[in-house]
Amino acid sequence: MREMLTGGPLDYLTGDYLAELTMLILGRDRMKDASRGYARTFLRQLEDSLDLALEKGVRIVTNAGGLNPAGLAAAVRELNPRAKVAHVEGDDLRHRGFDGALTANAYLGCWGIVECLNAGADIVVTGRVTDASLVVAPAAHHFGWGREDFDQLAGATVAGHVIECGTQATGGNFAFFTEIPDLAHPGFPIAEIGSDGSAVITKHASTGGAVTVDTVKAQLLYEIGGPRYLGPDVTSRFDTIRLTQDGPDRVAIAGVAGEAPPDTLKVCVxxxxxxxNSMTFVLCGLDVDAKAALARQQLADAVGADGLEWTLARTDHPDADTEEAASALLHVTIRTPGPKRAKAFSRAAVELALASYPGFTLTSPPGDGSPVGVYRPEYVSQDSVEHVAVLPDGTRTTIAPPNVRAVDSAPAVEDDSPVPGGPTRRVPLGTIVGARSGDKGGDANLGVWVRDPAAYPWLAAELTVDRVRELLPEARDLDIERHPLPNLTAVNFVLHGLLGKGVAASSRFDPQAKSLGEWLRSRYADIPEELL
Structure with a gap:
């Protein structure tokens, strides 16, 4: 936060602290103490930076309020009574009776924040709003946009989507990361937004990393679905986005079309x-399969086979020159209704140490286990949620719902350009293909793009749903959506159910699908030599 305030000029500083998993963590925090439920890291950052922000006139908009925005707003006032603090509430829908809900929060839009800024707030704290709303609201306030300025709202939404994950837009987690200078400390991105909703993504000059068309494109493809990106204030057409390099570390975003928002709000439950609980057995040397079979039998006999999930990772190499390279890893996870069995499971694994396969060892001591959280999306009508702005003077203002309409899926736009032919070479896809992947509950998103527009017809023809199933056998039996985005020379896939019940419940090796794109890039394909 201090780096952003001292590195160059800013009008607004935004902070996105919430993910689906974070809401679960905050929910457990609130169970222990009803006064908690917000991101305390934000307060620690403000202790160092609030006075500086007020001095510079930089206004702060954050969703760090989590499940308790009023509590965080009160804590901010204690840090500096001079600060004009407002907050937004109404997203908490636990009272609506969602089955078994520890948390149930609607994704609100930007207009409650706008009301707070109109009232002169220096700091606006929200609960669960869409990530992009933190950026859309300052722009709507500054330019006086109306509820139906859909193109402008969509442009700001796209800018917000680009900067919401911080340095993922400046070289962090970037497929071609070896080309990025000074990635040891990439700078955070900045959105310069114009009155028409167009934007330039940049960063402070003194910081590392880079802002290029491809670093921005990678973030645009992160955790999205089809061409219509649904939000509470606007439906943004990702198939209309145009990106151009506007100078060193400057990428212009233009042409974004907006439509009316959908008639429902998404609810994070x-x-x-x-x-x-989980344990990992190390199986070194010979007879790996037999060693794994013995460990499985012994642990199942000790605690019962119900709820045990096993994965054997054959990381071992024959005739290895290090012990680690000679070893495979046998992972086991237990899911069980009671904490006592979860605790007994890891102790039972340790108690096999002198009575199992030769070379028996584990990668960790026994643990007590942890609660399992399951995320699911629900939907409620926009006009059924009371969206409230609590202004710096305590006035409570109810935000009217927007004009909405049911949203149809956009038709797929296939590329009909000739596919390059001629001689091919069998090389990893990542030689010419970039990718970015992530999670949405139990689904995985996989965005794939090429940097050379001449390669896009080949990509669009090569990466069919059946080809993705072939390249990623773990997805062979899943329902997979495919969404071409020719304007971004990209194809986006949604792999339904790859992550089971979501990150907090998944025993998958990569429970948030963060490496799914890199796995795809490592697979070999016959690529036309003219593209290489």
Missing amino acids: NTLDGFR
């Missing part, structure tokens, strides 16, 4: 679903 988290429930508790028993307990889990």
Whole structure:
């Protein structure tokens, strides 16, 4: 926060602290103490930076309020009574009776924040709003946009989507990261937004990393679905986005079309679903399969086979020159209704140490296990949620719902350009293909793009749903959506159910699908030599 305030000029500083998993963590925090439920890291940052922000006239908009925005707003006032603090509430829908809900929070839009800024707030604290709303609201306030200025709202939404994950837009987690200078400390991105909703993504000059068309494109493809990106204030057409390099570390975003928002709000619901624990057996040298079979039998006899999930990772190499390279890893996770069995599971694994396969060892001591959280999306009508802005003077203002309409899916736009032919070479896809992947509950998103527009017809023809199933066998039996985005030379896939019940419940090796794109890039394909 201090780096952003001292590195160059800013009008607004935004902070996105919430993910689906974070809401679960905050829910458990609130169970222990009803006065909690907000991101305390934000307060620690303000202790160092609030006076500086007020001195510079930089206004702060954050969703760090989590499940308790009023509590965080009160805590901010204690840090500096001179600060004009407002907050937004109404997203908490636990009273609506969602089955088993530990948390149930609607994704609100920008207009409650706008009301707070109109009232002169220096700091606006929200609960669960869409990530992009933190950026859309300052722009709507500054330019006086109306509820139906859909193109402008969509442009700001796209800018907000780009900067919401911080340095993922400046080289962090970037497929071609070896080309990025000074990635040891990439700078945070900045959105310069114009009155028409167009934007330039940049960063402070003194910081590392880079802002290029491809670093921005990678973030645009992160955790999205089809071409219509649904939000509470506007439906943004990702198939209309135009990106151009506007100078060093400057990428212009233009042409974004907006449509009316959908008639429903998404609700993030988290429930508790028993307990889990994990252990990993190291299987070194010969007879790996037999060693794994013995460990499985012994642990199942000790605690019962119900709820045990096993994965054997054959990381071992024959005739290895290090012990680690000679070893495979046998992972086991238990899911069980009671904490006692979760605790007994890891102790039972340790108690096999002198009575199992040769070379028996584990990668960790026994643990007590942890609660399992399950995320699911629900939907409620926009006009059924009371969206409230609590202004710096305590006035409560109810925000009217927007004009909405049911949203149809946009038709797929396939590329009909000739596919490059001629001689091919079998090389990893990542030679010419970039990717970014992530999670949405139990689904995985996989955005894939090429940097050379001449390669896009080949990409669009090569990466069919069946080809993705072939390249990623773990997805062979899943329902997969495919969304071409020719304007971004990209194809986006949604792999339904790859992550089971979501990150907090998944025993998958990569429970948030963060490496899914890199796995795809490592697979080999026959690529036309003219593209290489």
